Ligand SMILES: [Zn+2]
């Protein structure tokens with residue numbers, strides 16, 4: 001996987017694409033009572049590291065993805081005034097339970113897109129591998145079926161955010177804005193800056209990482225960083241040249257370009273597939 005990435009391809013790509021094999025999942029369910037067997041029958045290779053998120057409706061917005069407020073006119077209540085900050089528009093509880101048994105919705109959503117799902121899981125494991133070199137241990141992936149979730153900024157827990165975004169930005173110092181300016185200038189749908197979309201901030205992070213690599217910079221040791229970065233102590237990347245590390249944002253951008261979502265990354269990488 002090359003780390004060169006044309007960000008403009010994200011401005012025009014189809015997020016949440018239509019299934020490539022509509023009906024494949026439903027046919028497998030009709031033939032197999034067992035949902036795990038049905039999913040395997042669609043052609044998706046079984047993987048013990050693959051889990052399934054069972055949707056619990058967001059308690060804050062009751063699944064709407066938006067919340068009401070007195071917004072413009074302070075005397076008039078407006079339904080759906082703001083996006084729900086708890087579920088980031090998805091309408092799903094962020095901590096919906098995960099296990100290794102698919103719902104019917106998983107069999108249909110994944111079974112109708114087996115080739116794309118297989119490719120995206122490959123990107124996800126590449127991302128896991130790259131994050132591992134930065135001190136983030138992810139051991140499984142889990143699929144959620146649902147509406148798009150508006151994410152991008154808070155995908156990974158703080159120590160990894162510091163490792164993947166704060167450090168390159170700090171190393172670039174006063175040049176940082178020059179590096180990200182062209183990225184922020186890319187327009188997406190409706191002529192609004194692509195950086196304003198859920199995944200836009202990560203394009204800048206990718207560009208920063210590429211630039212510190214091009215400059216031959218080295219990942220700092222913990223004692224070279226201000227105290228607020230103490231979470232990076234013992235980071236396996238410490239002291240290594242960026243040329244020996246791999247840009248963690250590259251596989252993330254590939255997942256998005258394939259039309260799939262990433263909800264969150266902790267010990268599990270939670271992937272999202274669109275369903276009607
Ligand atoms: Zn896109």
Ligand SMILES: [Zn+2]
Pocket residue numbers: 058059060061062063064065066084085086087088089090091092
């Ligand atoms: Zn909500």
